[in-house]
Amino acid sequence: MSFRTLHDRGVIARYREYLPVTDATPVISLNEGSTPLIHAPKLSAKIGRDCEVFIKYEGLNPTGSFKDRGMTLALSKAVEDGAHAVICASTGNTSAAAAAYAARASISCIVLLPAGKISFGKLAQAFAYGAKVVAIEGNFDDALRLVREIGETEPIAVVNSINPHRLQGQKTASFEIIETLGDAPDVHILPVGNAGNISAYWMGYEEFFSLGKASRTPVMLGFQAAGSAPIYHKRIIEKPETIATAIRIGNPASWDKANNALEKSGGAIDAVTDEEILAAQFWLSSNEGIFVEPASAASIAGLFKSLDPTSNRAYDAARFPEGARIVCTVTGHGLKDPEVIKEQCGSVISAKADRSEILRLIS
Amino acid sequence: MSFRTLHDRGVIARYREYLPVTDATPVISLNEGSTPLIHAPKLSAKIGRDCEVFIKYEGLNPTGSFKDRGMTLALSKAVEDGAHAVICASTGNTSAAAAAYAARASISCIVLLPAGKISFGKLAQAFAYGAKVVAIEGNFDDALRLVREIGETEPIAVVNSINPHRLQGQKTASFEIIETLGDAPDVHILPVGNAGNISAYWMGYEEFFSLGKASRTPVMLGFQAAGSAPIYHKRIIEKPETIATAIRIGNPASWDKANNALEKSGGAIDAVTDEEILAAQFWLSSNEGIFVEPASAASIAGLFKSLDPTSNRAYDAARFPEGARIVCTVTGHGLKDPEVIKEQCGSVISAKADRSEILRLIS
Numbered sequence: 240m241s242f243r244t245l246h247d248r249g250v251i252a253r254y255r256e257y258l259p260v261t262d263a264t265p266v267i268s269l270n271e272g273s274t275p276l277i278h279a280p281k282l283s284a285k286i287g288r289d290c291e292v293f294i295k296y297e298g299l300n301p302t303g304s305f306k307d308r309g310m311t312l313a314l315s316k317a318v319e320d321g322a323h324a325v326i327c328a329s330t331g332n333t334s335a336a337a338a339a340y341a342a343r344a345s346i347s348c349i350v351l352l353p354a355g356k357i358s359f360g361k362l363a364q365a366f367a368y369g370a371k372v373v374a375i376e377g378n379f380d381d382a383l384r385l386v387r388e389i390g391e392t393e394p395i396a397v398v399n400s401i402n403p404h405r406l407q408g409q410k411t412a413s414f415e416i417i418e419t420l421g422d423a424p425d426v427h428i429l430p431v432g433n434a435g436n437i438s439a440y441w442m443g444y445e446e447f448f449s450l451g452k453a454s455r456t457p458v459m460l461g462f463q464a465a466g467s468a469p470i471y472h473k474r475i476i477e478k479p480e481t482i483a484t485a486i487r488i489g490n491p492a493s494w495d496k497a498n499n500a501l502e503k504s505g506g507a508i509d510a511v512t513d514e515e516i517l518a519a520q521f522w523l524s525s526n527e528g529i530f531v532e533p534a535s536a537a538s539i540a541g542l543f544k545s546l547d548p549t550s551n552r553a554y555d556a557a558r559f560p561e562g563a564r565i566v567c568t569v570t571g572h573g574l575k576d577p578e579v580i581k582e583q584c585g586s587v588i589s590a591k592a593d594r595s596e597i598l599r600l601i602s
Numbered sequence: 603m604s605f606r607t608l609h610d611r612g613v614i615a616r617y618r619e620y621l622p623v624t625d626a627t628p629v630i631s632l633n634e635g636s637t638p639l640i641h642a643p644k645l646s647a648k649i650g651r652d653c654e655v656f657i658k659y660e661g662l663n664p665t666g667s668f669k670d671r672g673m674t675l676a677l678s679k680a681v682e683d684g685a686h687a688v689i690c691a692s693t694g695n696t697s698a699a700a701a702a703y704a705a706r707a708s709i710s711c712i713v714l715l716p717a718g719k720i721s722f723g724k725l726a727q728a729f730a731y732g733a734k735v736v737a738i739e740g741n742f743d744d745a746l747r748l749v750r751e752i753g754e755t756e757p758i759a760v761v762n763s764i765n766p767h768r769l770q771g772q773k774t775a776s777f778e779i780i781e782t783l784g785d786a787p788d789v790h791i792l793p794v795g796n797a798g799n800i801s802a803y804w805m806g807y808e809e810f811f812s813l814g815k816a817s818r819t820p821v822m823l824g825f826q827a828a829g830s831a832p833i834y835h836k837r838i839i840e841k842p843e844t845i846a847t848a849i850r851i852g853n854p855a856s857w858d859k860a861n862n863a864l865e866k867s868g869g870a871i872d873a874v875t876d877e878e879i880l881a882a883q884f885w886l887s888s889n890e891g892i893f894v895e896p897a898s899a900a901s902i903a904g905l906f907k908s909l910d911p912t913s914n915r916a917y918d919a920a921r922f923p924e925g926a927r928i929v930c931t932v933t934g935h936g937l938k939d940p941e942v943i944k945e946q947c948g949s950v951i952s953a954k955a956d957r958s959e960i961l962r963l964i965s
Contacts, residue, residue, distance in 0.1 A: 248638060269891055270638030275611060275664070277633050281708075299662050301638070301892070303937055324964070343891035345644075349964050357950055363940035366947035369888030371964050377955035388957050525732030528632055528706035529664070574666055574937035577726035584729035587720055592740035594751050601687070601712050601734050 248273040250311050254411045257446065258312060259404065267314040267344045271307035272411055274299045276419045276566070281526045282539070285546060289562040292542070293424070294529055295416060298572030302364060304485075304532075305436060305570045306336035308412060309405030314340035316404045317396035324349055324395045328382040330361045331485055332571055337398045338368035349395070351375060351382040361484075400492040406439040413443025414452075416566055423453040425563040430537035430570055431461035431470060431508065432486030434497035440568070441500035457566070459506035460554055461497065462541030464534075468510040470497055471553075482513045482579060485534035485571060509553035511540040519543060520573070521583035530573030530580075538567040611636040613674050617774045620809065621675060622767065630677040630707045634670035635774055637662045639782045639929070644889045645902070648909060652925040655905070656787070657892055658775060661935030665727060667848075667895075668799060668933045669699035671775060672768030677703035679767045680759035687712055687758045691745035693724045694848055695934055700761045701731035712758070714738060714745040723941075724847075763855040769802040776806025779929055786816040788926040793900035793933055794824035794833060794871065795849030797860035803931070804863030820929070822869035823917055824860065825904030827897075831873040833860055834916075845876045845942060848897035848934060872916035874903040882906060883936070884946035893936030893943075901930040 249268035251260055260266075275296050282292040297305035314337075317325055324347035327337050334350045341348035350365050354374040365372060375382055383399065390397035398405070417423050423444055429437045437459060444456045463471050464481030469489055476489035491497065501508055511519075513533075520536035523529050542565070545556040559565065573580065590597050612631035614623055623629075638659050645655040660668035677700075680688055687710035690700050697713045704711035713728050717737040728735060738745055746762065753760035761768070780786050786807055792800045800822060807819045826834050827844030832852055839852035854860065864871055874882075879896050882903035887893040905928070908919040922928065936943065953960050 270640050270659075273636075273638075275633030275636075277664075296633075296664065299664065301640075301659065301662065303935070339887075339891040339893070341891075342888050345889075347964065349960075351960070354952065359944060360940070363943065364893060364936070367884070367887040367893050367936060367940070367943045368891060369884075369948070371948065371951060373951045373953050373960060373963065375953050375955045375960070381955045385955060385957060385960060389960065392957075393961065521730070521732075524702075524730040525705050526708075528702040528704075528731060530702070530727060530730050572666070572935075572937065573727070573730060574935065577723070577730070580726065580730045581722060585732070585734065588734060588736045589717060590736050590738050592738045592744045592748060594748060597712075597714070597736060597738070597748060597752065598756065600736065601710065 250308050250408050250411045251315060254414055257414070258407055260315065264315050264319045267318060267340050268311050269301040269307065269339065269343060271300045271311055273415065276416060277529060279527050282542065286556060286559065290559055290565060292565045292567060294527065295412060295566055295568045296529060297412070297568060297570050298531055302335045302339045303572040303575050304332040304336065305409065305412065306332045309408040310336040310340045310398065312404040312408035313398045313402045314344050318344050318346065320396065322346065322394050322396040325398045326351065326386050326389055326395050327397065327399045328352065328379065328386045329399065333399065334362065334370065335364035335368070338365045338370035341370070342368045347371060349373060351386055353378050353382055400433050400435050406435055406442065409436055409439035410443030410446065412568070413440045414447060417447050417453045420564060423448065423455050424457045424566045425560055426460060426565040427457040428460045428538045428542055428565065428567045430486050430534050431463045431497065432488040432491065432534065434470060434491035434493035436568070436570065437461050437500055438493040438496035441504065456504060459500050459504040460541060460545070461501060461506070461508045462537040463508065463510050464516060464537060465510045465512045470494060471508050471510045483516050483534035483537060485532060486537060507554040509541060509544060511537055511544055515540040515544065517583055521580060524573065529569065531569040532571040532573055532575040533579050535569035535571050538569060542567060613671050613771050613774045614678060617777055620777070621770055623678065627678050627682045630681060630703055631674050632664040632670065632702065632706060634663045634674055636778065639779060640892060642890050645905065649919060649922065653922055653928060655928045655930060657890065658779060658929055658931045659892060660775070660931060660933050661894055665698045665702045666935040666938050667695040667699065668772065668775065669695045672771040673699040673703045673761065675767040675771035676761045676765050677707050681707050681709065683759065685709065685757050685759040688761045689714065689749050689752055689758050690760065690762045691715065691742065691749045692762065696762065697725065697733065698727035698731070701728045701733035704733070705731045710734060712736060714749055716741050716745055763796050763798050769798055769805065772799055772802035773806030773809065775931070776803045777810060780810050780816045783927060786811065786818050787820045787929045788923055789823060789928040790820040791823045791825070791901045791905055791928065791930045793849050793897050794826045794860065795851040795854065795897065797833060797854040797856035799931070799933065800824045800863055801856040801859035804867065819867060822863050822867040823904060823908070824864060824869070824871045825900040826871065826873050827879060827900060828873040828875045833857060834871050834873045846879050846897035846900060848895060849900060870917040872904060872907060874900055874907055878903040878907065880946055884943060887936065892932065894932040895934040895936055895938040896942050898932035898934050901932060905930060
């Protein structure tokens with residue numbers, strides 16, 4: 240391998256044979272994937288019975304979220320197909336990933352958004368990676384409709400979730416977990432918004448199981464935000480609300496696929512409140528040292544709910560086998576949205592520049 | 603290996619034999635390190651002559667900076683030595699890393715700072731990881747003096763840069779680069795602030811060279827911010843100023859070690875302006891798809907300066923051998939300080955919700 244093409248890792252480099260690429264596909268990569276699977280001793284102790292919890296820390300992808308796994312595929316295929324640009328409607332992690340991989344591919348990235356809803360903080364990454372951010376007169380549905388129309392007639396690839404390559408890239412997270420643990424876990428817990436990720440993980444688990452690379456598939460447990468829980472409530476939510484913006488989706492694109500994963504795996508979908516999400520976020524950072532964005536903490540809040548006999552939980556953690564291995568995916572880094580944690584945190588302690596006073600205050 | 607202790611990676615797990623740990627040392631880890639070495643085709647083309655540039659993306663450590671490599675050692679040794687807490691004076695990456703690893707170790711982290719200089723944004727991570735942030739009446743030197751005093755008399759470990767274990771952990775980045783490339787690079791370029799990192803990398807390169815794991819050591823090129831360049835100017839800077847806060851240091855702790863690395867490697871120290879740093883930061887994100895904090899971009903700005911015959915460069919890139927492999931370390935993720943890039947970026951484009959108008963605007 241020449242140094243021009245050397246990647247010490249990257250989703251396509253690592254899992255080429257399981258992905259829809261050929262020798263003619265240019266690899267647009269930022270060495271995404273190969274994220275750590277971090278043992279969580281305190282979460283494990285909360286379950287007991289020799290169960291072991293591991294956190295798949297997807298915030299350590301190049302743009303800070305799991306979206307990079309799908310975007311390396313989406314951009315590589317777009318360039319292979321002759322696209323001059325990519326386009327999406329997104330204020331968050333998707334636009335960040337699209338912009339970064341488009342920069343890498345030396346093609347334009349267009350982010351279409353409703354005027355009046357644009358804050359620099361949410362779009363800082365899209366701007367940093369050089370995307371063209373277009374504010375239209377209209378709402379988010381108008382933006383998405385225009386994205387699709389433009390994708391149909393122009394040499395511009397749509398990289399919103401209707402892009403089929405993205406789930407293919409995202410499934411590689413399951414491959415990594417199987418390779419690290421030596422087998423599939425017993426239980427896999429995820430946040431659920433557009434439901435693409437739970438669908439992609441299930442696809443990956445089924446694929447490695449069918450190839451004999453795992454002896455089982457895990458029970459899949461999905462958690463939605465209570466104000467944005469269409470799969471849980473079995474109906475479209477017209478105005479979804481939650482502080483966990485990355486899973487604020489009222490009509491998930493991968494609804495059917497998610498239901499299939501839940502049913503076939505013997506899993507369940509459940510909902511957690513914003514309060515539970517925020518509490519779980521701070522618990523995870525201040526106890527396990529892992530800082531995630533609010534949406535990511537839905538998986539941890541969900542695990543806590545499954546452990547709580549006083550809750551109306553959809554799945555009782557007592558059903559986890561003794562010694563079970565449980566993986567929780569956390570989808571994005573806490574640095575994506577650092578202000579949210581402010582209210583959960585302690586405040587500044589004031590002191591004189593005096594050794595004994597400081598020792599008294601911190602004891 | 604039991605699943606209780608399983609780490610698929612981590613600095614101590616990967617390089618135990620080269621680090622000051624024994625079987626009695628508890629490993630406090632977040633699976634830090636093993637960060638990607640990303641090929642930079644556009645930077646390579648700027649040099650030409652078949653040279654290849656690689657970016658060591660240290661922003662993909664768990665807390666978003668290279669500090670995690672040293673902090674896993676510092677906290678593991680602190681716990682081994684019976685410390686009940688760790689303490690530091692830092693507003694930035696050091697306090698974030700100290701707080702995360704202290705949370706992991708279930709001991710307290712105390713961050714001491716001058717009152718009036720505390721913004722939530724800079725300290726969001728320290729708060730999120732549950733640190734106790736103490737504002738004292740006094741300046742930064744007073745805070746650092748108190749940190750040292752407390753460390754001398756109490757069972758509280760100082761994790762500021764005087765902690766000798768941190769450089770030991772940081773040297774592992776060189777080991778990883780040698781293992782990925784198959785040898786040491788010809789040239790290594792780094793930002794220089796407190797000068798610990800350039801010293802640690804050199805330590806790592808010398809160690810693997812002496813063990814026969816590399817056939818050479820690289821030329822080390824260090825770049826300071828022009829308003830904060832004590833090593834370049836060979837004098838303490840009383841009031842260092844630069845937008846690259848992570849390298850705003852007037853009297854570096856590892857000054858002598860850095861001079862030794864520069865001299866022995868045949869390298870050089872140089873300075874780049876804030877304007878050059880900000881331009882390099884945006885160039886890197888919008889061309890290579892790699893978003894870094896301003897201090898990190900000093901290495902890229904430095905490479906550009908070395909290529910510019912009209913500059914008063916300390917090192918001429920024409921001295922790089924043909925086909926040279928050049929590694930640039932970028933020390934922290936752009937999400938650490940996203941507002942800074944705002945002025946470099948494009949602005950929002952307004953449009954009607956009309957296909958043809960949008961196509962015209964983005965063409």
